[in-house]
Amino acid sequence: MHVINLSPLDLAIAALLILALAGLSLRLRLGVERQLLTSAARSTIQLLLIGLVLKVLFDNVHLAWVALMAGVMILVAGREVMVRQKRRFIGWWGFGVGTLSMFISSFTVTVMALLLVIGTSPWYAPQYAIPLLGMILGNTMNGISLGLDRLTQDAAQKRPIIESRLALGQSWQQSISDSRREAIRVGLIPIINAMSAAGIVSLPGMMTGQILAGTPPVEAVKYQILVMFLIAGGTGFGTVVAVGLAARRLFDERQRLRLDRLSQPGK
Amino acid sequence: MPSLRLQHLRARHVGPIELNIDAGECVCIHGASGSGKTLLLRAIADLDAHAGDAYLDDQRCSQLQAPDWRRSVALVAAESHWWGERVGEHFEGEINASWLQQLGLPEAAIDWQLSRCSTGERQRLALLRTLMQNPGALLLDEPTGNLDQATTYRVEQLLAEYRRQRQAAVLWVSHDSGQIERVAQRRFLLRDGRLAEEERGLRCT
Incomplete structure (x- = not known):
């Protein structure tokens, strides 16, 4: 079996959900839009970084x-x-x-x-x-x-x-x-x-x-x-x-x- | 015949304090609130960090295991605290039935639920809880604080009997000058962290 690769575009579509939610928060004055966006950005960066770290780690097993x-x-x-x-x-x-x-x-x-x-x-x-x-x-x-x-x-x-x-x-x-x-x-x-x-x-x-x-x-x-x-x-x-x-x-x-x-x- | 001796005892703003309480003697301390009476009792029971030392006869506090010391030099706090549901769970064995009776409590009190006891009932039961462990010295922090006059007399009488029979040394904090007259052989005022002996009133016994 083969994994279907996700393209950046695929992830961008999912990210629209976050943007829509942030828009709703702004509209309803929930005041969480900033937190929502920064935490989404944080998790993207953190996960990408850990992905890179793990890749290096897997290539250099020590x-x-x-x-x-x-x-x-x-x-x-x-x-x-x-x-x-x-x-x-x-x-x-x-x-x-x-x-x-x-x-x-x-x-x-x-x-x-x-x-x-x-x-x-x-x-x-x-x-x-x-x-x-x-x-x-x-x-x-x-x-x-x-x-x-x-x-x-x-x-x-x-x-x-x-x-x-x-x-x-x-x-x-x-x-x-x-x-x-x-x-x-x-x-x-x-x-x-x-x-x-x-x-x-x-x-x-x-x-x-x-x-x-x-x-x-x-x-x-x-x-x-x-x-x-x-x-x-x-x-x-x-x-x-x-x-x-x-x-x-x-x-x-x-x-x-x-x-x-x-x-x-x-x- | 346990006598209690305090040597250079110091805890926060109290002390240094020198005091000898003979076996079978009752010494009363009074003083304004905040003067450190409770602090002093807690330090003697080794519940608070302190400098100096306390001796029960020739046994030094710092050389005994802390639980052993607290069993022999027992503090009865002003407010009683309980951890279980029923009275009996807090006693290691039986409760002396005649003591219960003497304090105006029925024998069935051992099965009482603590949530249904009055403050005064709890205070008397807490005293018995400690007395049942047969301590050689008693540190009493207003042991009749929540009791009416008649019950106060009962408690005083029981404590006097215990003191004579066990030849226990008793250190008693009280606000009630009438009570001090009744129970104490010597009385001290705690002020500015020092004990000052006062004119002796009527002898008890």
């Missing part, structure tokens, strides 16, 4: 290049997790908690999939490694930022309760246990929902893309199932690690609740 690409991806994801927090940890922890847990979970899961499941050769074949890591990272990033946000908000809100528990001689683990459990649960909900709705409500993007590109549907489905499981694993373990690290950081060596290690919301 572990160092793949590792560099993966490193950049994880740093950007770590920053994204940080800026999404209402109350983030002050100093390196703000960036470190999310980034470290994504590194632990996403990398492990991706490498495991490449080595044990797909069995590409070489194992870091960028065609597989980069898209897989990207999908796992994107979802793990969501889970971790939801979980961390919930944990810090909850701890700030329930400070009197947590301190009462500490005053009764409970350990920090016991004192924060309710908030921690809730935060992990919140981080896991999106992927659980995505798995239960997959195929019925939504056709996952990856699978759709493969089918459009000519892959037989059943093969595409198998890959999608694999990716779902990898995402669930990456998100789940990543969130558990991140929330665990963050909970630990909320207490000092004398097991005092240290909300002063968080920034104020909005700053």
